[in-house]
Amino acid sequence: MTLDILRPYETLHDLPAGKLLFREGEPADGVYVLHSGGVALAFSNKPMVVLGPGEIVGLTTVMSNRAHDCSAVTHGACVVGFVEKAVFLRLLDEQPALWLTVLRMISENINACWQSMRALAVR
């Protein structure tokens, strides 16, 4: 399974470094598939993690139907594909194969968080 399912529904953006994708507190209106470059997630204006190609930015926010709890800013030049929330959720309904990828991605994100917490705890 692959994120190629999303490709026909993406609006591609070629972005320079420092471009804001979304701001902390804003409602999630869709997901950003990162094709190249990186996106930094910042909490209270402090960058905490940089996501790389193949990641979906804003995924957990869309899934939990909440406002963004961080801001996302391009980290260097990058290409992202934006998929509207309603379209993304409809695709999940229509293409169950997409679910496994989504669940795996969120699981990887959680594991990364727990590894960070372990590192922070032993400082």
Add this chain to the structure above:
Amino acid sequence: MPSPYNLEVEYNCSECHVRADRLFCNMSPDAVAALDAVKFTGLYPKGSLLFVEGEEPRGVFILCSGRAKLTTSSTEGKTLIVKIAEPGEVLGASATILGKPYEVSAETIEPSQLNFVKREDFLKYLNTHPEACLHTARQLSEKYHSAQREIRSLGLSQTTSEKLARLLLDWCDRGGESTTKGIRLKVLLTHEEIAQMIGTTRETVTRLLSDFRRKKIIDVKGSSMFVISKPQLEHLVSV
């Protein structure tokens, strides 16, 4: 009817009266019946180790009642509580989905009812029930956001007193009860466990709580803590 550990036990998910309030279990009757067919109900006393960090994933535990702590340990043996799991949470889902060792350990901190689903059964269940995928994704997303909050607290707090203040404020927001004496928090964690939640020592937690009491920020009566001055706690949190 008497039951082990005085738990109110529900063996049949389809008849569970709190199912509608639970993020994962609130599914259609068909999906719940399918879950019933693959789950094993277990009753556990306080202190039961469900799985340990580094262990190959055997499956998921759905916490029906009680609470469990999720912990991770450094190679130096320092333990950090990454989350206190509440009823309705699915434990071990990320490892089970990824087929990678559990990243954390899970241990009950109260007598608990847990429904266990073997890994192969859970994956089959997800493959055949997209609705369960949605509920699992929501559940995992909430866990992710909760972990992010903890990282923010651990990473951005300048002092241990700030970390403790953040923890108490979080408890106020999530389960605090307004009373005439202040916001009442039912604290079932030991000072050692609170220390493990904010990455410090038991001695520091005891000292800081005494300090908060002296400054009339909190008061403690038995297992209840009263936050008398929430603004003072907020003042300690600089971020």
